[in-house]
Amino acid sequence: MNILPGQINGHNDLLEKKHRRDYQYLENKLTDDGHDTEELVRKIKALQVAIPSWALGTGGTRFGRFPGGGEPRNLEEKIGDIGTLHKLNRSSGAISLHIPWDIPDDPKAILDLAKDNDLVFDAVNSNTFQDQPRQAHSYKFGSLAHTEEAIRDRSIAHNLEVIKYGELLGSKSLTVWLADGTCFPGQQNFRKAFMRTLESLQEIYAGLPHDWKMLIEYKPYEPNFYSTVIQDWGSSHLLAGKLGNRAFSLVDLGHHLPNTNIEQIVALLIMEGKLGGFHFNDSKYGDDDLTVGSIKPYQLFLVFNELVEGIENPALSNPTPAWMIDASHNVKDPLEDLLQSVEAIKIAYARALLVKQHELEEAREQNDVVKAQELLQNAFRTDVRPLVAEARLRSTGALDPVGMFRELAIRQQLITERGHKTISTGL
């Protein structure tokens, strides 16, 4: 599936008049309001969000899976799909691999293909939550936290192998998400499981290249339904602290108990210089893995408000986190869905950039709660879509990525190429 520059230009030509009107109005308005619109556009252009290799196929639940057609059958086709997204939105220029679903058999060729698609490789992800077809040991009762040393060793070796693949492709971080935990009270000694996990992570950390980060994800439940070893940011942070200064916490928006104030967690991790990565999705009930911004866009904005304020803050030392979408589900075309997710992230980011941080701090100092709320709401209520579109336009992307995806009948072409019944590896 190759999209030609001419096609994008053709698409944009038809929409540009309206876009000009909208952008000009917004530019004037923001300029009047003291914003540097060129700087805004520059920042919005720069934000790239990695696409995980497992988000390109239909997600599914334990109750069933309803695959659409034309799903990528191998790593090459996954790179092709992300390349398509990136051509359309110029904001998805990174791919996050999942091993063993995406083992690069010929790393050189994979690298070249990625380069052709203008993609780099972001964090690599290990998988010790599923047994693979010919796997000798089972992760049924855990991996890095398992009671049996042999299985812990196997899990450690797998993570080291993942690092090796990542090095071949230019990745600079390893994301560790552990399903380890229990379904029933009594099943596990909480302390011992935590200590075994720590020791296993220490062995992996020892094999981490010096310019790499280890990102430790947390999650309260699922697939284990009584306890999870790394259940919250407190546990993740405790591990990261014990591991060393290249270990960080990774926040996934969906991995929290009901009503958690996630933006506060983000702020505290940044305060400690320990926010290493971010997985975007949305949810209403649990780890629903829905399209970013589809359920709680204001929460997403509040999270971005912390990210913008914290990460650009020269007084703080938090490195720029790895950004990745981690959503996957049943009822949309996965590529259209990813376009919607990236757009929602960019909108949230643009809105957060409009927050007048200086005035906000002043209102806070005076406990002017009404004013502080207005400052956030003014930013959030502003229609920033022209700003995001302008950034895309200047990066040679499409003014309406989903619209263009449909105009070009990309899904139909993929079905023709790959067939109706393909099932992507992954969840």
Next chain:
Amino acid sequence: MNILPGQINGHNDLLEKKHRRDYQYLENKLTDDGHDTEELVRKIKALQVAIPSWALGTGGTRFGRFPGGGEPRNLEEKIGDIGTLHKLNRSSGAISLHIPWDIPDDPKAILDLAKDNDLVFDAVNSNTFQDQPRQAHSYKFGSLAHTEEAIRDRSIAHNLEVIKYGELLGSKSLTVWLADGTCFPGQQNFRKAFMRTLESLQEIYAGLPHDWKMLIEYKPYEPNFYSTVIQDWGSSHLLAGKLGNRAFSLVDLGHHLPNTNIEQIVALLIMEGKLGGFHFNDSKYGDDDLTVGSIKPYQLFLVFNELVEGIENPALSNPTPAWMIDASHNVKDPLEDLLQSVEAIKIAYARALLVKQHELEEAREQNDVVKAQELLQNAFRTDVRPLVAEARLRSTGALDPVGMFRELAIRQQLITERGHKTISTGL
């Protein structure tokens, strides 16, 4: 506190140029997009949201209360405060009384005062969840559901008395919110408590004037922490159905368990023609009674989307519900807070009016989930503030109500008039 038309004009003159720019752009854009902006402005103007008499003072929690100054000391001053709000936003032209906090000793004078302030009396609210100073019977163990007939009778009589006051003031509905329930397993026979409640309500219903509605509120917990007799929409609807066609359910946004899909409940109640009233507020954890739209503005929009589509639907017979703010808390000036709440309601309403219902239905018929989401998001992401401001301007309200409230130093004047240590009746 009297705001003169000249003061509002003066305020508006300074802001009108920017407003004109913003409104003109939006008007063009919406017109291009097929909307009838005059009709939109007309509808937005028409929406009036009742202010409850207990929202004018600082709210407080069980841990403490931090009253600001200048709170209204009696019903007359409450009417004055709502009059001030209405002058500023022209959208709060109704007052919802709470008995016994606001017994009108001289109904005629109260009616005149309300008229002078351009206010009408919306639903009246009974209170059987607190013991009043010289009250003979206690509501400690319930009211309409109490095991003792004498206390049930007293509670029924109180509700009938509330109706009587409401009649004197031109109200047309009675809101019944019951705290009745239990704190401990075993405390109550669920069935008997429900049946006693039904029988008590039937006696009140028998005394309901023919042109009145009875609005039955539900709430899962607080102040009772194990069970509440009318705990959810199912219970409220069951009661309303058994009572008759002038009994309806009332939805309070804060009265739901975590993660409830409230917009679906709204849709089903409208389907049954049984949505009688709506209490607006916002919350993150429980019945937090925060400013409307301050936490989950997208949920508020989705609720309004159901209200707009359902209530204007000629095929459905649901009457227009009673709209009321029901928020109250500790850290803002209550009047500024109410201005923010009304603004958030109007913004949600305006956004909902922009949803292209016809296209949405088409996308739904085709299970085009991506398109359906875009239609909602397009409406939600539009900056409708100029539309709401225009509606206010045409109604002789202020372009920036909170700003004008501060320019006129209204709170300081109220403190001068009423003193620093006043405590409003209510929660």
Next chain:
Amino acid sequence: MNILPGQINGHNDLLEKKHRRDYQYLENKLTDDGHDTEELVRKIKALQVAIPSWALGTGGTRFGRFPGGGEPRNLEEKIGDIGTLHKLNRSSGAISLHIPWDIPDDPKAILDLAKDNDLVFDAVNSNTFQDQPRQAHSYKFGSLAHTEEAIRDRSIAHNLEVIKYGELLGSKSLTVWLADGTCFPGQQNFRKAFMRTLESLQEIYAGLPHDWKMLIEYKPYEPNFYSTVIQDWGSSHLLAGKLGNRAFSLVDLGHHLPNTNIEQIVALLIMEGKLGGFHFNDSKYGDDDLTVGSIKPYQLFLVFNELVEGIENPALSNPTPAWMIDASHNVKDPLEDLLQSVEAIKIAYARALLVKQHELEEAREQNDVVKAQELLQNAFRTDVRPLVAEARLRSTGALDPVGMFRELAIRQQLITERGHKTISTGL
């Protein structure tokens, strides 16, 4: 796998001395306390809980499945497994089939096999939430609520077919659990989806034999993560009421939002004579489908307290509900797990039988909350295991079913018979 009476006797002989000591003590204590222990044993013996055909294999989550060995490969082997359970605990004398996973190709032979195992067929379950291999229409966007008439018709026909199979086997009720719903705001018109569901159910109801019940299950979320058409008891009850007097609600313990007071729902449905069935499991977070009583045994007891009081109440007309376990997961031997679940149900039931209903009602009438709590806690804190064991003993079951399952090395035998890699149909 055949367990001989002699084997059970042998097992019991070794444990009977301790059991006698324990039972005698408890019998004396309860008799002193005014209970009729013979009546208690009789009631406990009589309670039979259906085993669903899908609970005999490892459950799995969307993240993976870790099947143990020796899982049943067909309906015959499933009946064999339930027969084994029933021989051990004499409390699982019913099987609940799931179509199309368990289509009886030769109903006569299946009936004979069930009879040999002393089993009857309880409610039959339809499945319109998964696409089957050669299925022409897809349930991706719903079934009974689908926008397309053809798919609704197909779903209706499937349910009628399920009834037909049920009739062949002597079932008397159809359980309808619908996954229909949405993952994203806007995806569906709530009202239309509900009305389409009602119309589809009406067609099925028209085909329901006169001595059958239709049981309508509800669930707030999963596999859909924004809305579910039948999301709570209120919706289920609304449908049941519109359908007629052979339609009932079915309560699954795991199908509720966080913190729901389920026992109150049970009480209200009984009050309305509309509680038709009950699915037992336990959970901490969502529909975790864990072993009954493993997480919240007191809640289970409170639910049974309502069931005991309500269903045996001559003043109420609720029929005895269909009892079924609906649990399924990853980390236990499914048969051991079911033995634990049935034991937990019997313990909860026995404890509920010990509640002194008359004294409880008296305490309630006097609002003696402390006493009411003590009455429930006294029942709950009593060690009723000897009572449950005695009931099992008198029914020729094993004193320690899990212990005996292990003594006989039943799982190892099943693995020998069926192999290591079998995967049971079902979730």
Next chain:
Amino acid sequence: MNILPGQINGHNDLLEKKHRRDYQYLENKLTDDGHDTEELVRKIKALQVAIPSWALGTGGTRFGRFPGGGEPRNLEEKIGDIGTLHKLNRSSGAISLHIPWDIPDDPKAILDLAKDNDLVFDAVNSNTFQDQPRQAHSYKFGSLAHTEEAIRDRSIAHNLEVIKYGELLGSKSLTVWLADGTCFPGQQNFRKAFMRTLESLQEIYAGLPHDWKMLIEYKPYEPNFYSTVIQDWGSSHLLAGKLGNRAFSLVDLGHHLPNTNIEQIVALLIMEGKLGGFHFNDSKYGDDDLTVGSIKPYQLFLVFNELVEGIENPALSNPTPAWMIDASHNVKDPLEDLLQSVEAIKIAYARALLVKQHELEEAREQNDVVKAQELLQNAFRTDVRPLVAEARLRSTGALDPVGMFRELAIRQQLITERGHKTISTGL
């Protein structure tokens, strides 16, 4: 209110025969099962739970308060009430004071009175969440985290003053519970608020006597409804770690988001040697402050299982935490309620002592989940009330504390002494 030893003996004489029967049976059974019953009784006797001074009056909610009569009017009467409890159950031999509600004007006399009642003073509690009548600064916008230095200084000074009172009375720890937080997004800079809190705590810590502990409580929400500065164990632990080795976390069972696995948090804090205190209560929805064990007794048992295993573990260095009840509500006699709470704690403790830790560890090592569950359930299902009663009997307490409280008509006597309309200080 003085209870004479003869009265208790008289009460016990009537119940002792049944108690002997029950205890003898249980003693035999447990001995057969390998337990040392004398050791069990000794441990159960030794557990003392502090009573907070604010739990002796009716609790109340923001919606109202329904005081019973005879509530203590001053510190002396509070000590009297706790003395009464302790005479009855011999397990409440400690009092936890709350300043400024309970400032000891004459510490010497207070100490003597406590000694007469066989009571010691446990942790002292500061209060910076309420403004006191003549207080110059307001805690409306926070205390230790306040933006204004003057208010932080005042808050620090208050805590140091609380320590001073505590020293006079022999307390050895200060509990800091902060309501500091926000009701609205934007209101506060999360990082700055955390850092200000840390700095304030450091100043208090500098004034902490060398043999004292500082216990840092956490809570996700209420009275603030958007964010709380110390919102979870992660934040509390971060602060305790930065403060030093005399700073610890304090766990209150009610201070968690829905579905939190509290026992795991307990285990991790013990692992880190940082669990300093424990507040017991129960809840269904939020911080409901209900009677201990009234809603989720199995969770309480699981928490005790961690406490027993962790604190008695010689390999771990966690000091024995301060135990306190922290419950308070509307519908029970507060003294009866406290007797029920202490009994529930002792029952949970006794059950946890019955867990065969060695076998449990073995089952865990083998991932025998079924067995691990049975080991816990066997302990939980055992009726341990005779064990707890025996421990009370041997300590000269009453066999049935609530029963004796009623026999002696203690509440009526208190009403006679103190009057009907007394309102205890506190919430």
